Amino acid sequence: MENEIEVRDLTKYYGNLLAVNHINFVVRRGEIFGLLGPNGAGKTTTIRMICGMLRASDGIAIVAGFDVNQKPQEVKRRIGLVPDISNLFGELSARVNLDFAGKLYGLDKKTRRERIDQVLELFQLKDRQNDLVKYYSKGMHRRLTIAAALIHQPEILVMDEPTSGLDAQTARLVREIILDLNKEGRTILLTTHQIDEADRLTHRVGIIDRGSVIALDTPEQLKNRTEGTRALEIKILGGVDQQKWIPIMKEAENVDKVFLTEGKVRILSKDLSQIIPAVVSLVDRNGGKVESISVAQPTLEDAFINLTGKSIREESLSKEAYVKSRLSRSGLR
């Protein structure tokens, strides 16, 4: 399979801050490749360099055979970028927004008209095409942003956190759109901090942490890298707040990692037979009641924890807490 994107030793410094640290990966033609990592891991910086919007401090990115540093315009012509935040002009209608996108890619009037009709139809926005975009719902915004990125029919679609901030129904719709676009033959590079999304959507995934790609494989192969570690999921009723079960469970012997997932406490250990009685006893002693307990298959999140030593949720939450504390100190919240 031919490589559509090749990243070699790509590096980005912001002043003294090393945002992306000599990363290497390839995206093969026709695949969905994911960059999975917590907020601030360097995902967006990486794709901005690949799209020719940010100059790399070192290393190269080759897209569709063109070096981004040498031929940024050729690269941009072949990429459709869907940023994490909708970048549409709110004071203009969907049709005018799409027309402007077409103009920026040098499409003539007739082609623009045809393509606009096509994407409006595809994304079910035709009946609202003349409404100002500022009156659109979040989901419509997202669909229109993807439509604008497809107006020049790019070979490669680069999507930054495609479902971030969307409700479950819209997120599902966007995921279906991504799979359909890939079926049509488009290569898709996406970033996400949602493990579930990377697991469900991508053919291969690169785990990025603190500016470095620390593992790259198919989601299945990454899950197999848990090296004998198995997972135990416990649903606990009553007692202390769910979050507080984490330090309590860590008291048990042979527990490698504890975190919350979908309302359950998930414990990673190489020796489940020994820890099951210990954790049940801990729950009991702390006033809780085990509602259900099950041994689970290793997930991509388990692999992430195994590789990075921390949960992607913890990382995102700690950043969120940091931002909230800064906002509260500055009097903005």
Add this chain to the structure above:
Amino acid sequence: MKPLSALMDSIWIAENDLRQSFKSVRHVVWSLLFPVFMMFTFSFRYGAVGPDIEFINFLIPGIVGMTAMFGSINETMSIVWDKSLGVFDRILAAPVSSTSIIVGKTMAGATMGVISALVLLLIGRALFGVSFVNIWAVFLIVLLASFSFTGIGTIISGLASEPREAMMLSNLLRFPMMFLGGVFFPIDAMPSPLPYVAKALPLTYATDALRAIQAGGTVAVVLDGVALLAYTAGTMILGSQVLMRIMTR
């Protein structure tokens, strides 16, 4: 990239900016209300009963120059809003050269400056009967002035990291320029060293040239025009450098 295609990119960017500005009727009305309000306020001189026609003839060219300044700088500052809302990224992600982006933004700024100034001119004419002998000369001076103000707006947009900072920076330049640029008071009547400060401002040359056109002078218009041309070149080169820096980080 072919020159015609690069020019078309600039035109699309300018058209899109202006389309957004004119789409919001409130935006247009508010931006014109300020100079109209200033025109009315200053048309009454202390001690005079009713509008002072002689002073209005002095005032209107200044207000026209000032309106070009506000129109151009405001329009160019859309770059900062575009950056903060992420819409600037959409242009950066497209196969459009940095030069085309700068030229497009400049075209939008200068066009807005010219349109705002000419509308004020019409209002001045309708309300106070002030007319200019040579409308083409007025157009040329307003165009040159608008380009130099657009250059200033581009510098501000490149330096400011967010809209609030841009507003503060632009007010820091616009308001002193408005009061020192000879719009409301003759520069010769200013105490020293203010006339020297005034001579460093492009608005001074714009108001002086517009008054000279009204008075039928030619030499002063040409000299002021040359000064504005120099300002245009200087601010636009500097503005392009600053903007280029943020686009090619």
